[in-house]
Amino acid sequence: xxxxxxxxxxxxxxxxxxxxxxxxxxxxxxxxxxxxxxxxxxxxxxxxxxxxxxxxxxxxxxxxxxxxxxxxxxxxxxxxxxxxxxxxxxxxxxxxxxxxxxxxxxxxxxxxxxxxxxxxxxxxxxxxxxxxxxxxxxxxxxxxxxxxxxxxxxxxxxxxxxxxxxxxxxxxxxxxxxxxxxxxxxxxxxxxxxxxxxxxxxxxxxxxxxxxxxxxxxxxxxxxxxxxxxxxxxxxxxxxxxxxxxxxxxxxxxxxxxxxxxxxxxxxxxxxxxxxxxxxxxxxxxx
Ligand code: MN
Numbered sequence: 178x179x180x181x182x183x184x185x186x187x188x189x190x191x192x193x194x195x196x197x198x199x200x201x202x203x204x205x206x207x208x209x210x211x212x213x214x215x216x217x218x219x220x221x222x223x224x225x226x227x228x229x230x231x232x233x234x235x236x237x238x239x240x241x242x243x244x245x246x247x248x249x250x251x252x253x254x255x256x257x258x259x260x261x262x263x264x265x266x267x268x269x270x271x272x273x274x275x276x277x278x279x280x281x282x283x284x285x286x287x288x289x290x291x292x293x294x295x296x297x298x299x300x301x302x303x304x305x306x307x308x309x310x311x312x313x314x315x316x317x318x319x320x321x322x323x324x325x326x327x328x329x330x331x332x333x334x335x336x337x338x339x340x341x342x343x344x345x346x347x348x349x350x351x352x353x354x355x356x357x358x359x360x361x362x363x364x365x366x367x368x369x370x371x372x373x374x375x376x377x378x379x380x381x382x383x384x385x386x387x388x389x390x391x392x393x394x395x396x397x398x399x400x401x402x403x404x405x406x407x408x409x410x411x412x413x414x415x416x417x418x419x420x421x422x423x424x425x426x427x428x429x430x431x432x433x434x435x436x437x438x439x440x441x442x443x444x445x446x447x448x449x450x451x452x453x454x455x456x457x458x459x460x461x462x463x464x
Contacts, residue, residue, distance in 0.1 A: 194235030234285030258282035259460025269322025279459030357426030387419025
């Protein structure tokens with residue numbers, strides 16, 4: 178059984194732009210090795226937005242050296258970027274963006290969601306790239322809800338949406354650079370079962386709604402457990418109906434040097450990233 182290294186609780190929300198009330202449940206600034214290959218997890222919402230004619234969100238900003246994974250549960254987002262790409266991410270959809278050598282983009286509520294308002298819930302996860310892939314060309318995987326397989330757990334314990342990696346017998350649609358899994362679980366009260374987590378892989382469990390005991394540690398809504406690399410099993414006991422995000426990944430044991438939206442291996446690479454952004458070499462958003 179994997180041991181719990183750390184439990185994250187009582188994180189206060191802050192606003193990213195005027196569109197994203199997020200709790201940063203972990204970030205590479207604190208314990209990069211502990212969460213590797215993941216860098217950051219922002220849990221956005223749940224939040225009720227009033228209708229508006231204004232598109233809330235965050236304007237032009239860059240990324241280099243990693244991937245951003247945006248999972249939308251409620252509400253709808255729109256993005257556009259320096260490669261000319263543009264899209265909408267709705268409930269159940271996932272955007273897997275490889276920033277690689279650099280993307281400049283903007284992330285907003287979709288026009289339609291802004292107009293109607295309503296409940297909003299999302300996660301943005303940052304996944305590190307190994308040094309040899311940090312300057313690879315940027316790219317997107319727009320994964321729609323219908324492309325994500327849903328698997329039933331035994332004995333009616335709930336369902337798993339396999340976004341990335343393999344749940345025994347089912348492979349998720351996201352292409353990943355290093356071995357990792359992203360599972361979106363909907364759980365039924367009263368069940369106990371064992372989730373698969375590979376030996377040597379970091380494992381992280383976020384309880385979004387409900388109360389779940391993870392390897393003996395009880396977690397409430399908005400709480401997260403970081404489990405160690407050794408061992409294989411994660412014992413889940415669902416105390417109430419619950420929604421859970423589970424991540425596993427092979428650590429990338431390389432230096433992590435970050436500055437805001439740039440995550441590289443050395444200070445010199447960070448200086449270069451800032452210079453490249455400021456001189457327009459990561460591109461610009463077309464007006
Ligand atoms: Mn961004």
